[in-house]
Each structure stands twice: as structure tokens, then as C-alpha cells.
Amino acid sequence: MTDLPLDQVRTLLAVVDEGTFEAAAAALHVTPSAVSQRVKALEQRTGRVLLLRTRPVRPTGSGEVLVRLARQVARLERDAYAELGLSGAGEPTRVSVAVNADSLATWFLGALTRVPPEARLCFELRREDEAHTAALLREGTVMAAVTSSPDAVPGCSVRYLGRMRYLPVAEPGFAARHLAGPLREVLPPAPVVVFDRKDDFQDGFVRRLTRGRAEAGPLRHYVPTSEGFVESVAAGLGWGMVPEAQAGPLLRTGRLTVFAPDRAVDVPLHWQQWKLDSPALATVAGTVAAAAREALRG
Secondary structure, eight states: OOOOOHHHHHHHHHHHHHSSHHHHHHHHTSOHHHHHHHHHHHHHHHTSOOEEOSSSOEEOHHHHHHHHHHHHHHHHHHHHHHHHTOTTTTSOEEEEEEEOHHHIIIIIHHHHTTSOGGGOEEEEEEEOOTTTHHHHHHHTSOSEEEESOOSOOTTEEEEEEEEEEEEEEEOHHHHHHHSOSOHHHHTTTSOEEESSTTOOHHHHHHHHHTTTSOOSOSOEEEOOSHHHHHHHHHTTSOBEEEEHHHHHHHHHTTSOEESOTTOOEEEEEEEEEEOOOOHHHHHHHHHHHHHHHHHSBO
16 A cells, blocks of 8 residues: 545545435535445555444544544645635634533633634634543544643644642531541542543542542532532532632632642643644644643642
8 A cells, every 4th residue: 555545535534524424425525325435445445444334433443543634634735725825715724622621611711712813713622521532632533632641642742731730629518517527438428529420530539538448429410511510519419529720719708618628639731732733733732831831730
């Protein structure tokens, strides 16, 4: 194999994005048979199965590599058109980023407002836990991500942003009712607020506290928004790990109390992005890093 025909690679991307061969055919203005033939030819050329023929279609591990390639080629083409002043250069450039909910609710949106208007960027943000955002980079779904992993996804560069501090907090009345006594004994059975079923933060906190003998209690409330999570803890539904930036105002007004002051948890955050000489990505990376230096701990 000496090259990868770009029409076949773009067709693979269309199938993944549209979800079916028929929808990809409509988007590409060709027949479903032509789409199927291109994908099969690409699989024969690479000697690998690239798609799982489910509904919607999903890429295999090898397919993800080529989907990422297709998105990177498209990004470079748009940058080249803009530099050459060709048609379409006046259109805004879309930048897709995966970011965790707590960063979205605290510092990240402020970073995007610093992007110069003349850059003409529009953002497509994908909310995902910081431990899982790298998977969206690996799949080629996004160009960049705020992640807790310092290990670079293949084809990506990594930049350290800083540490987001989380405080173990509860509503004062809740703490008096449920958390009076040795913390290792009273915290495991206490009601708890959890972001979603991927959220292991509260369980991990209890495991560290009890040296692996227990996790957070079975009475747990799932609240899948950062603001709603904090408000649920402040309302007394349960205890939770809340970002320092969000907890601060509620601590000052007495709506929250830190029940384990010496057990704050710092989560390191990193910026990962495709290794492309892209002005759009460089602009976003610079503004995000500058905002992170101000908002996060070093």
C-alpha cells in the first residue's frame, strides 16, 4: 500500500458521521452502492475491517485512525483555503473540543471569550468527564480536549494546564445529622450526590479515606449538570466533591461546610490537541492555556 485514496477516506468519515451508508450517500450525492464500494475498497487496501455494520455504524480501532486522518485533512484544507483567499475563506472555522462539565461551569467558557473576533472561530463543545475526554480525541470526534491524562493520544500533543481543586462539602444541617463522628465510619453510609454513572470521584474519596474498605453509600442522587450538582449538595440531598471555585461563594454564605478540611483533592488537567500546524488550533490552545494559568492551581 503506497497511499490512501482521499475519496475513500472521506467516504468512511461520512458514513461514521451520518450513521448509515444510505445517509452518507445522500450527504455525498452518490448512490449507497458507491459508498459501500468505496468503504470495501478501503478495507481491502488497508487489510482491516474499518466499520462495525451496526445502526448507527461505528468505527473499529483501525477505522478510528482513518476517521481522525480524514478530519485532520479537512482541517488543513480549510486552513489552506483561508490563507490563499479562496472561496469559503470567509466562512467561520469550526473547532471541536471535549471538556469536562466542571471546567465548563467555571473557567473554560471565559477562555473562549478571549479568542480574537477576527479569528472567526465557532466552537462545538462536547461535554465529557475529564477521565474520558481523551477517548473522543482517539476516535477523531474532536480536535482537542481538556483531559486528566498526561499520556498523549497518538497523533496529539499534550500541554499541562494546572490543577482543579475539589473540596469535600455538605450542607451544615446535613453534616450535623450524617457526618458527626469518625469520618471513616459515618461517611460511607451517608447519602451522596454523584454526577452520573461514570462518576467515580465520591467513591474514590471514600476508598482513600477507608483504605479500600468501603465506597460511597447506596443512597445516591445522580445530578448530571455541574450547577445542579452543587445546588443539590447545598440543598442537603447529600455530600459531594465540589470544585473550589464553585464552593467558595457558598462557603462564605454558610450554605456549605467543608467536613474534611485536610482532604482536598487536586485533579491535574491537560490540553491535548492534534499535531497540526493549524492557526485555529494554535489560537484556541494559547487562550485556553492563559486562562488556565489564572483559574487553576499551578
